[in-house]
Amino acid sequence: MKHSLDILPLQSWIDTGDKPLIIAGPCSAETEEQVVSTAHLLANTGKVNVLRAGIWKPRTRPGEFEGIGSVGLQWLKRAKEETGLLTATEVATAKHVEEALAAGIDTLWVGARSTANPFTVQEIADALKGVNVPVFVKNPVNPDLSLWIGALERINGAGIKKLGAIHRGFSSFEKTAFRNEPMWDIAIQLKTIAPELPIINDPSHICGNRELIPYITQKAMDMDMQGLIIESHIDPSVAWTDAKQQVTPAALADLLDNLSIRHAAS
Ligand code: PEP
Ligand code: MN
Numbered sequence: 001m002k003h004s005l006d007i008l009p010l011q012s013w014i015d016t017g018d019k020p021l022i023i024a025g026p027c028s029a030e031t032e033e034q035v036v037s038t039a040h041l042l043a044n045t046g047k048v049n050v051l052r053a054g055i056w057k058p059r060t061r062p063g064e065f066e067g068i069g070s071v072g073l074q075w076l077k078r079a080k081e082e083t084g085l086l087t088a089t090e091v092a093t094a095k096h097v098e099e100a101l102a103a104g105i106d107t108l109w110v111g112a113r114s115t116a117n118p119f120t121v122q123e124i125a126d127a128l129k130g131v132n133v134p135v136f137v138k139n140p141v142n143p144d145l146s147l148w149i150g151a152l153e154r155i156n157g158a159g160i161k162k163l164g165a166i167h168r169g170f171s172s173f174e175k176t177a178f179r180n181e182p183m184w185d186i187a188i189q190l191k192t193i194a195p196e197l198p199i200i201n202d203p204s205h206i207c208g209n210r211e212l213i214p215y216i217t218q219k220a221m222d223m224d225m226q227g228l229i230i231e232s233h234i235d236p237s238v239a240w241t242d243a244k245q246q247v248t249p250a251a252l253a254d255l256l257d258n259l260s261i262r263h264a265a266s
Contacts, residue, residue, distance in 0.1 A: 003149050003194055005156050005163070010198040010226050013134055013162040014086070016049055020261065021200060021227025023088055023107075024252055025052035027242035028065065029072035038234050039079035041249035047256045050107055051076065051085040052229060056096055057241060058113045065240045073103035080104075088136075092120065094127035101131060109136040109229075112168055112205075115151040116140035125158040134162035136200070136229075143170040143183050145190060152197070164198035165190060166229055167220070169206035179208020179245070182216065184223065191223075200227035204245045210236070213247065214255055221261050230255075 014021055024042050029035045035053055042048040053076055057067035076087040088107035091097045092114045100108060108128075114120045115138055128135065135155050140147045148165065156163055167187040169180025191199055201220030203213045217228060233239045236246035247255065 003153065005152060005194050005197060006161055007156070007163050007194075007196050007198075008161045009196070010164060014049055016227070019047075020221065020225070021050070021198075022048045022256065023050040023052050023200070023227065023229040024048045024232045024249075025050075025088075026233045026239065027054055027204075027231045027246060028057055028240055029053040029055055029068050029075055030240050032075045032078070034234060035072065035075040036079050036082060038232065038249065039083045039085055041234065042232060042252070043083035043085050045249055045253040045256075047253055049086060050088050051079055051083070052088045052231075054241070055089050055100075056092060058090075058092060058111050059241075070099050070103075073099060073105060076105060077103055080106075091124055094123050097124055097127035097131075101133065105133075107134045107136070109166060110138060110151060110155070112138045112141045116142060116144075116147060118147075118150060118154070121151040121154045125154040125160075128155065128158045128160055130159065132162070133160070134164070135160045136164045136166045138166040138168050138202070139170065139186065141171045141180075143181075143186055145186050145193075148186075148190065149193070152194075164200060164226075166200055166202050167206075167225070168202035177212065178206055180206050182206050182219075184219070187223070187225075198226045200229055201225045202229045204229070204231040204242065207245055209244045210247055210251070213245070214258070217255060218259060221259055224262070
């Protein structure tokens with residue numbers, strides 16, 4: 001499969017030394033206190049580069065918490081000011097892009113449901129024209145490599161060269177141990193087609209529960225993925241979204257300490 005991606009190496013836009021890029025934070029921003037205190041605990045581990053928090057949440061069915069909205073951007077901003085962590089959030093519309101950039105969010109990601117929709121991705125890409133911000137594109141919910149590459153090409157076509165992919169697994173009607181099947185071969189194909197593209201792993205959304213996360217994380221490192229995005233909450237049991245898969249900052253530090261990393265991310 002041909003592709004046309006013009007990408008800068010990850011280390012030229014986020015210096016992680018010889019370690020993998022670690023993005024961590026709650027699935028959703030819930031309260032200012034929750035975002036800021038989680039950020040402090042994550043920063044204190046000394047192992048996290050970027051604080052993540054969902055501000056606008058793409059819920060599969062209506063009637064559930066759909067994100068705190070724009071006010072949460074200010075909480076991320078405060079967390080950054082107090083901890084020095086870079087910040088990241090999901091954008092799904094042009095308005096999200098504009099608001100996130102106006103609030104000084106450092107890194108954006110396109111969620112799995114958005115990646116599956118070329119109109120949405122193009123809208124996001126158009127809003128990113130002339131902007132120099134790192135963007136990660138999650139794999140689409142369905143196991144379609146072309147759709148994933150197409151979304152990366154649309155964002156790259158807007159001039160975003162600080163571009164990466166997030167492997168978060170693929171939904172399936174079959175119930176397995178995983179919330180989203182990893183289907184590693186799709187990530188391997190992407191790596192083969194676009195070796196210059198940084199790929200990071202999202203064990204939280206693959207696993208759907210805390211217990212499996214160490215196994216998936218280690219496998220991602222064994223495949224030389226360049227980083228991880230992991231959901232972390234001060235008190236996962238009371239999280240408003242994705243409670244089963246979030247880990248405390250202390251558990252995250254422990255997980256990262258126990259990873260065996262073959263060689264430096266490049
Ligand atoms: C998330 O990162 O919280 C999220 C909604 O992820 P995904 O798009 O992978 O479902
Ligand atoms: Mn989540």
